[in-house]
Amino acid sequence: MCGIVGLFLKDKALEPKLGELLSDMLITMTDRGPDSAGIAIYGKADGKTKVTLQSAEPDQDFRQLAADLKAAGIDASVTIKSTHAVVETAADIADIRAFITASRPDVRVMGSGDSVEIYKEVGLPKDVVARFGVRAMSGTHGIGHTRMATESAVTTLGAHPFSTGADQCLVHNGSLSNHNNLRRELIREGMTFETQNDSEVAAAYLTAEMAKGKDLGEALEGALDDLDGFFTFVVGTKSGFGVVRDPIACKPAVMAETDQYVAFGSEYRALVNLPGIEDARVWEPEPATVYFWDHEKAA
Template sequence: MKDRTLEPRLGDMLSDMLIAMTDRGPDSAGIAIYRPSPEGKTKLTLQSASPETDFADLRGELLEAGIAASVTVRSTHAVLETDATAEKVRAFLATHRPAVRVTGTGRSIELYKETGLPKDVVERFGVRGMGGTHGVGHTRMATESAVTTLGAHPFSTGADQCLVHNGSLSNHSNLRRTLAHEGINLESQNDSEVAAAYLTAEMARGKDLGEALNSALDDLDGFFTFVVGTQSGFGVVRDPIACKPAVMAETDQYVAFGSEYRALVNLPGIENARVWEPEPATVYFWDHEKAA
């Protein structure tokens, strides 16, 4: 969002975009919403196959372990906000809630994803009522791995970072082995999680997102369009052939991306937007802080 008066409508607008693309991705859907926590707070999104058990009295048990936190349950997910570090919370979960997965961590990101139609996933988590500075959504047709919550997009492997991917990587197995050698172990068999972890590793070496995405053009084989969310905005890159569809739209109020134009048609003022197809092998990035 470039116009902050639209921030309360972010979830509603993203929901419409996702639902419009249902026939491209009827197996699962996910959404990362960015809305900053108070200074010094850490936010973790948790996912459980047994939320009635895993989230029952979670706040109380955390407090007993010396971790003061708020816990907001949304269906199979819960958002935990705390002054403690993400590492301390992860250590608690490994001991006391080993079946719980952490889908995202950071200061701003909340990451919800589940199997099912986009309209059902949106309703399940109350996405339409969510506001924020920016967001990334994805609907999936499972072609590279099973229809599971774990295999759904977005994937987050770094603080306030997430990735969605349209395409297929041919060298993801080699990259997975390289990342494992560096101590980065992935949870799913999805090649998109490998791409997310690759970018996280590149940024850990001191590169910014733009530099990491440019490195991906050299190191990742296959065909792909990536949309990557960060705490301050989102980036887009397509492979040098650019065989997967992609369209951008920008107005004075927002910047939007869709794999097809129909995802954008319900956005406010779209009839006056500058609409274009991102160039191959070109990195685009928008920063909401600079836009403000």
């Protein structure tokens, strides 16, 4: 099954409430998947790069991290949140990744970019949301996922969202049938993978397509031809938010749009607490049809 949610704000006045709104949406979807949960929040970009890290031994890995980075000549702030840490720096992302690989091989990079922060863990949405203080987070858009695992193990790394490129992330309800072959092709193109999960392949596919110059909408159009299986995807980029369903469209999806936001839920239940939902345009996204919104293009 799996439950997915997304919220793309048009009204800046709602930005301080993004974490709270998205948390409630995700918790409502708990009974669609109790295995693990995750949320990606796109906060304000302040010119620094954010890298979200995860560790099974956060005390050991993160306590000295800022000092160790400084000793290596990398000026960075480190904010520890439970098993995750967000490193903010003006330094190059490649340097951070190289440092982490060399000094803390068990630490995983959940995602990186100018604005995205990604938090995911095994457990129920309410616990995951509380553990990372998601309710207090502000931002422009975000996506969330609660997982009922089918294609790979129930682990932190197998949780969604998957991020395979700067400020990009994806959540998936469904199962892909050609992910092994596609993973091999993407590895040949230079992509790297952390898991055997099918959804990570979809994320990497979109990253690779966008690296070739496509925008999110064009990459999602390509996914309809190149991905085989069941999927409803919700995808975030630095300024964009996209939704696509496979042509069979058996994985549920409901969308709502007002002057203030565009919202996505696996079910209408996820949307009922949003402000002004009574007067929102509510619809079921069409099969094999790409929907996407972009803050930069709208501006």
